Amino acid sequence: MRLLHLADLHIGKILHKRSLLEDQAYILKQILAIAKEQRIDAVLIAGDVYQRSTPSPEAMTLFSDFLTGLTDLHLPCYLIAGNHDSAERVAYLSALAERSGVYIAGAEQAAVYSYPLEDDFGAVTLHLMPFLTPSHAKLHYPDEADRIVTYEDAVRTVLQHHPPASDGGRHVMVAHQFLTGAAVCESEELAIGGQDNISAALFDRYDYVALGHLHGPQRVSRETIRYAGSPLRYSFSELTQKKSVTIVELREKGNVQIETIPLHPLHGMQELTGTLAALLASEPTDDFVHVILTDEEPPADAVRQLRTVYKNLLCVTYRSSKFREDRFVEAEGQPEKMDFPTLFRAFYAFQNQGAEPSADQMKIVEKLLLQLDREAGAS
Structure with missing residues (x-):
């Protein structure tokens, strides 16, 4: 049998x-x-x-x-x-x-x-x-x-x-x-x-x-x-x-x-470590990818740039001597697809070791957004 x-x-x-x-x-x-x-x-x-x-x-x-x-x-x-x-x-x-x-x-x-x-x-x-x-x-x-x-x-x-x-x-x-x-x-x-x-x-x-x-x-x-x-x-x-x-x-x-x-999966899986410049110079892949960035200063717009090479990028970890510990960011939910409050929460969490902004802080953000909208409408 x-x-x-x-x-x-x-x-x-x-x-x-x-x-x-x-x-x-x-x-x-x-x-x-x-x-x-x-x-x-x-x-x-x-x-x-x-x-x-x-x-x-x-x-x-x-x-x-x-x-x-x-x-x-x-x-x-x-x-x-x-x-x-x-x-x-x-x-x-x-x-x-x-x-x-x-x-x-x-x-x-x-x-x-x-x-x-x-x-x-x-x-x-x-x-x-x-x-x-x-x-x-x-x-x-x-x-x-x-x-x-x-x-x-x-x-x-x-x-x-x-x-x-x-x-x-x-x-x-x-x-x-x-x-x-x-x-x-x-x-x-x-x-x-x-x-x-x-x-x-x-x-x-x-x-x-x-x-x-x-x-x-x-x-x-x-x-x-x-x-x-x-x-x-x-x-x-x-x-x-x-x-x-x-x-x-x-x-x-x-x-x-x-x-x-x-078994042979539809997508492989890789964990890649290096600077943003080095990783952008690598061969493109369809694998699921976790990138560990080692730039001393966290590069701006890193996720969008990495997606040009790694279209199935799932997450990014920022590793720098300036951080007490690694900072982890989900790659799904690209910034251009987020509303501003969601984008602010993600940015705040990144800068504060995963902490969430308080309700009072979010009220300030919403107040500033409302003010900017009014100014934009008046101009």
Whole structure:
């Protein structure tokens, strides 16, 4: 049996005020092509289908189109809700979706949902465990609430109530949790102080564990416990990550073959450092770009000038010995498209380490604007 392991699609993601829906549509189409070429038997999506718990209509349409593409390939899909998802929205119409081969585990209950399959080597059971928190586990297991303090307590409790059968068959777990020892980056939402850490040992009875939550593809503890990672870079902190999909081939019990297939995004991502003059002399690129300017004096109109070379410039950081710390500016929302109060707020924040002008200061600005308008009308 050949499984395609995906996670952390984050459909509807906005990167520095830039919608990534076009990029996500491009990469999902690529994933469909891989599924067809690789003769996949089923697709696993380990949570965080959407970026927001209330996804936009456009985001929902894109995911619906992806599921339709899988259905057209006669590929069943098994997915769980992640911490970014609304379990109710993800599971909406799940009974109807099952008729098309889409099996959805929301988080109505703190439970594991199991689906029996079979191939030439015998029985395979897929176990789906949506994102789980201690409070959720306490709600569904009140008699054990005193013993459920950490995320590990919560997962252990649920697994004890829903263990894999000791039948000699092969068992695959799909989960969306943070395992101790995994590599993280800035774009991921983790609990303070590592409170959401759980031990990989909790999954010892599973032949393969398909994880979501962390954006870097990686193994944890053993080769068959893996994060698929996100299909796109969703932060400049993910620059060094090589995005891929994971192909899992289950053969006889104890024989699991794993292959990662690289994904090629619509736009690359770069972080470029230098003076404005040096960067303007560089070759143009369509990549998403974060520029770090090192001019001692912040250049005037830098964003507009940089856009002549980097049309997908997303943000600029000003780095100078004259500043106590770097000053960060979003490139989206060009000054010529801003009204004056918005432009003033942006300028004030830049000059004051991100602080907002007070209401009294804004009243002064508005009063001056009104006075200028009157003078202009009189002339």
